[in-house]
Amino acid sequence: MTHTSGIKAHFPLWLRGISPNDAVAEILREPFGYETGSNAVYTCMGYILLGKIIEKIENEPLDRVVKRLVFEPLGMKNSFYCPPADKICAATERDVDSGEIICGVVHDENARFLGGVSGNAGIFCTLDDCIIFAEMLAKKGEGFISKRIFELAITDHTPNFDEHRGLGFQLVGRRY
Numbered sequence: 001m002t003h004t005s006g007i008k009a010h011f012p013l014w015l016r017g018i019s020p021n022d023a024v025a026e027i028l029r030e031p032f033g034y035e036t037g038s039n040a041v042y043t044c045m046g047y048i049l050l051g052k053i054i055e056k057i058e059n060e061p062l063d064r065v066v067k068r069l070v071f072e073p074l075g076m077k078n079s080f081y082c083p084p085a086d087k088i089c090a091a092t093e094r095d096v097d098s099g100e101i102i103c104g105v106v107h108d109e110n111a112r113f114l115g116g117v118s119g120n121a122g123i124f125c126t127l128d129d130c131i132i133f134a135e136m137l138a139k140k141g142e143g144f145i146s147k148r149i150f151e152l153a154i155t156d157h158t159p160n161f162d163e164h165r166g167l168g169f170q171l172v173g174r175r176y
Contacts, residue, residue, distance in 0.1 A: 008045060
């Protein structure tokens, strides 16, 4: 979660001739981009692995885990992976072939390859739900996570690198 694993930042799983079920093995087969612990480089691939680990631990798909453990406790009623057709979503891009605007479909190609549910991308939510999440952060996780977990999340775990990283957060604009 500090992006110091050495896992390469990104590579196109959807072009590897594999099935989504083979994504974890494919990521683990890829040579590291740098020595573990020697740098902080944001990696989508690490978050894809984290999502798969969460699915194994919780024994259910990531979208259900996130709904149960995050969206429902916080009261985020309009946040989804793969939003239902009746939900209004921001446009993510223009389809290369048809030229049509795509809404409610994750832009990240690896997340799309994984069915729209991935640890690195794919959540759609309304501004109201973003505000709920931001308010939880502004209150230092109060009522949602422990003070200790919040403090660990915003502690700089990469003080000697160009990117300052907490657990799942890039830290900018403040002293650590």
